[in-house]
Amino acid sequence: xxxxxxxxxxxxxxxxxxxxxxxxxxxxxxxxxxxxxxxxxxxxxxxxxxxxxxxxxxxxxxxxxxxxxxxxxxxxxxxxxxxxxxxxxxxxxxxxxxxxxxxxxxxxxxxxxxxxxxxxxxxxxxxxxxxxxxxxxxxxxxxxxxxxxxxxxxxxxxxxxxxxxxxxxxxx
Amino acid sequence: xxxxxxxxxxxxxxxxxxxxxxxxxxxxxxxxxxxxxxxxxxxxxxxxxxxxxxxxxxxxxxxxxxxxxxxxxxxxxxxxxxxxxxxxxxxxxxxxxxxxxxxxxxxxxxxxxxxxxxxxxxxxxxxxxxxxxxxxxxxxxxxxxxxxxxxxxxxxxxxxxxxxxxxxxxxxxx
Numbered sequence: 001x002x003x004x005x006x007x008x009x010x011x012x013x014x015x016x017x018x019x020x021x022x023x024x025x026x027x028x029x030x031x032x033x034x035x036x037x038x039x040x041x042x043x044x045x046x047x048x049x050x051x052x053x054x055x056x057x058x059x060x061x062x063x064x065x066x067x068x069x070x071x072x073x074x075x076x077x078x079x080x081x082x083x084x085x086x087x088x089x090x091x092x093x094x095x096x097x098x099x100x101x102x103x104x105x106x107x108x109x110x111x112x113x114x115x116x117x118x119x120x121x122x123x124x125x126x127x128x129x130x131x132x133x134x135x136x137x138x139x140x141x142x143x144x145x146x147x148x149x150x151x152x153x154x155x156x157x158x159x160x161x162x163x164x165x166x167x168x169x170x171x172x
Numbered sequence: 173x174x175x176x177x178x179x180x181x182x183x184x185x186x187x188x189x190x191x192x193x194x195x196x197x198x199x200x201x202x203x204x205x206x207x208x209x210x211x212x213x214x215x216x217x218x219x220x221x222x223x224x225x226x227x228x229x230x231x232x233x234x235x236x237x238x239x240x241x242x243x244x245x246x247x248x249x250x251x252x253x254x255x256x257x258x259x260x261x262x263x264x265x266x267x268x269x270x271x272x273x274x275x276x277x278x279x280x281x282x283x284x285x286x287x288x289x290x291x292x293x294x295x296x297x298x299x300x301x302x303x304x305x306x307x308x309x310x311x312x313x314x315x316x317x318x319x320x321x322x323x324x325x326x327x328x329x330x331x332x333x334x335x336x337x338x339x340x341x342x343x344x345x346x
Contacts, residue, residue: 001207003298004181004188012184048329050322079191079198079249092195096248096268115246115270117199117330137330139198139244140272140282142317 012082014129015091015122022131023075023095026063030165034060039123039130047137056131071109072156073099077118087124092117100156103145109153111146115139182256185300186263186293193302194247194267197234200331205231210294210301217307227305241273243280243319243327249289261293261300272319272327280319285312 018037025033038056045053054062067073080093095118101110119135148156189208196205206227214224225233247269254263269285287309293300319327 001299004184006177006181009177009180009184048326050326076248076250079194079247081188081191081195092199094194094198094246094248096246096270115244115248138323138326139246139330140270140327141323142282 008082008084011084011089011124011129015082015089016080018122018129018131019077019080019091019093019118019120023077025060026067027073027075028164029064029067029160030163031060031064033165036127037131038134039125039132042130042132042134045133045135047135049136049138056134069102070160071100071102071153072160073097089120089122089124089129091120091122093120094118105145107147107150107153108145109148110143112141112143114141179256182261182295182300183252183254185295185298186254186256186261187252189293189300189302190249190252190263190265190289190291193305194249198245198247200235200239202231202235208302209305210296210303213301213303213305215305215307219309220307224304227302238271238273242331243272243274243324244330245269245271259295261295263289263291263293265289265291274319274324275316278318278321279316280324281314281316283312283314286310 021033022037025031025037042056043053044056044059075095075097077093077095080091083090095116097112097114097116099112101112103110116139117135117137119137120131121133122129123132192204193208196202196208209227213227215227215230216224247267250266250268252263252265254261265288267287267289269283269287271283271285273281273283275281287307290306290308291302292304294303295301
């Protein structure tokens with residue numbers, strides 16, 4: 001291991017931006033942030049889970065459809081370790097998430113809480129770093145139904161419906 | 173405070189060190205865990221064990237005590253505040269730890285613990301390493317939850333998988 005160089009600081013910041021954009025895209029339903037995260041042929045895998053691998057583009061469409069009924073979601077990413085090999089990087093991060101979903105019972109939301117690992121392989125392209133492969137491994141999943149004050153639910157939905165990345169004062 | 177590039181490099185190095193510790197523990201990558209510590213580093217857990225323990229003995233305690241029933245663990249770090257003075261540093265870091273252990277077939281014990289890591293570091297050969305690691309707990313919440321066997325298998329995969337990406341991150345291996 002070596003002392004961190006200025007170039008590595010920049011590379012880490014650029015890759016860190018991608019990791020955050022992936023989360024913000026799905027959590028704030030801001031799909032323009034999903035564009036440019038992946039290489040054109042990137043794939044996403046779910047080792048250990050009964051889910052088939054798919055292209056990053058296909059997974060993006062799946063998430064967008066999934067979000068149509070979702071009340072809110074938050075994915076925090078951290079503890080990221082980086083390894084650089086020329087124009088390639090391997091990155092391993094922890095993820096902590098919570099999502100809320102409607103149920104048929106008024107005032108009750110289905111709560112999904114979990115912990116996961118994101119293992120990413122990236123390549124440096126002329127346009128910047130891009131994820132070429134992502135593996136998502138689950139560490140814990142808890143699903144329960146919880147009662148919420150209706151006013152609170154309205155607040156959650158407002159958070160999700162607001163376009164936070166519009167210019168200040170122009171959120172709709 | 174005006175930051176310099178050298179400050180940013182130091183912060184990244186300290187963060188790396190803490191991430192090696194957390195990922196080493198969580199992915200059971202013990203060489204990665206070891207790489208976070210300077211030779212002779214001590215670990216202290218007030219309220220849990222008396223005095224201090226060398227980091228190698230502490231690693232043995234983690235593996236021997238918890239691995240038999242363990243399904244997964246995540247020590248999520250944030251809000252690190254670091255002060256750096258030459259080749260020494262001190263940092264206070266928040267953590268939220270989620271651990272899952274098999275209780276019975278079809279159920280698991282999930283514990284969420286929040287707390288602080290208080291660490292003293294030294295830099296040798298350009299790499300920051302912990303010389304004293306103190307674990308201070310703030311809250312704990314344990315529950316026994318239904319955990320279907322297929323989910324347990326998927327979760328256990330994160331422990332048994334060969335995280336080939338992680339190992340080369342160990343100092344001296346890249």
